[in-house]
Amino acid sequence: MKKILTVLPVLLLLTGCWDQAMLNQTKLITAGGFDYTKDGKVLTTAAVPQSVAAEAGKGNIVNQIFSASGNTARQSRLRLDRRVAERLDASKNQIILFGEDAAKKDIYQLLDVFYRDPKSALNAKLAVAKGKASDVISTRFEEPKMSSGVGEYLRDSIISAEESATVPKENIQTVCPVMFDPGQDFALPYLEPLKKTVSIRGVALFHEHKMVGTIREPLSVTYTMLTGEKHTIAMNTTKKIFKNKKPELMNYVTIKVKKNKRSFDVDVTPEGKVSAEIKLKMKVIVTEYPSDNLGTPGEVENVEKRLSKKLTKDAQKVIVKLQKMNSDPFGVGRHVMAYHYPVWEKLNWKEVYPKIDFKASIDVDVIGHGIIE
Template structure:
């Protein structure tokens, strides 16, 4: 009986139905970057794509890899993409897309409405970076960086390197969706600007959202502080320069640069009998001094004085970050989500959209210098 089963097994495989689904590379154009803009006069959407292409050299040199930019206008994102498909000889494929650039004008209207197509298309790369740009997204994809001929790679690497040094938190299309529709937290997205000329871009900070709409941005130094305020435990490094003195005749001596070696945040929520919310946010930073031109060698009293000065400066800056978040009605720290999880009965009594801006935050940053350089 066992032998009969073994004999029949290969023949039974012939009766099984199969599925043939292939996408040949030679028939597709791989998109590595997408930009979205509003066409105000026509109330339509302009889609700009960046596609790497091998350019044959006119002389004897080797072929060059360059970015080719295509644009199309339509009534919606999918409609624009369909129009773009009619102008390109191969089929458009977004499975390798690295970045999605969205103009600030679109972000102010309703970010999700313009990203809906990415969540419905199984070919979309949900790990692609989402970025809000100051200006037209099409112009950001038309830059010609000297350091990298492929614009999409330049932008993707720019974002990744900023994430590695805790300048901005990690964010992609997939993670963004849950934050946009979470009643207890809001999203912050990398905010990009163009430098003079047409060769370089700069991460200006983080775009703040209330639900699906852009409400302002945090500057780059504020963004780094927010990244550590939003993370309970972090060992990600981050360099930041602060003015801690005001009495130097040589102005450079007023500044120090520290590298954040480790951070730990504690967030405690309290309620009054009237259901008002107060939040204690304590951030402990361990830092190393990597630039301190004012003093050659530091002793213990010097380190204690520096700890006090940095604590005062960082606490003041952290309070400004919290104020900005509340003014933008952006719950970037996820306080509402924490109340929902730990205090569900209290959450039911709150109208978070109205109550969040009135939350009383008590913020403190404790800075401890753990290393002051090889000369100490």
């Protein structure tokens, strides 16, 4: 008993602080960016919000931007740490940006560090920036003066793009298994920095670990629909369904998708020929239709028909683009692998995918037209 009584306080006093991570002695990274320098080194840029006033709630947030280069992502982080007072911590990171050049090289090499660290923020968004990631992060944006910094601003921009179905929902964790899947690829939001704002321009498509191309904004909504996203808060799209009405805006209709049902078929003929087809059945609400008179008989059917035609055309465009880029985000390869493994084993998917017969069709059903007819 005496032994225990002496050992206990000694143990308590001797523990020290070897694994402590004090909140008030850390600098939280809220946004991180990766680029390559001209001599091939990794350039890491990090935004660290620093609250100025102590009064909670009224705190004015000042973003500090640090950057450092190193041979690897981790080395550049370590060098970054040396330039910053207190310890840098990425566990509350909101977004990781890749410069377009870096994304075209290989993003896994840069992400590796996040998958190894148990404390890393796996729910951080990933995005590809047009130009350099460091430029986007160090931009003095108009909005973040009010909120808590670049990281939150960029993350919220992406979330709002996800809600409008412009980009698919992805983060560090969701991308990981797909990245290593030979039968499937993924797409990330593609940002373009404007002077004082940032604009989500569409999606950047990947093949394996490399970015292979982009699908720009109105078409990227169709892309998100094709992924089978059931419905988001505001899956809106505006389509031109007439050609010669005057003024020009009379040609357009805006719809909001309420329900999106996808059937995805992959067929393999006995000879080993792969064909795929995506069929979407969408229930939509017309949210804008300047031509009006949706109440007249046949008008709704007319709109439905034209919309279906237009959307099918768009979908086909998306698929052609994807096949050209050799990016397979819908997982045709995964289907082949799962249901026709002997065929899959014989195929060199990288070469076969761009040539397969891949069709898409979208069938629109208007179920509402707002509170007026």
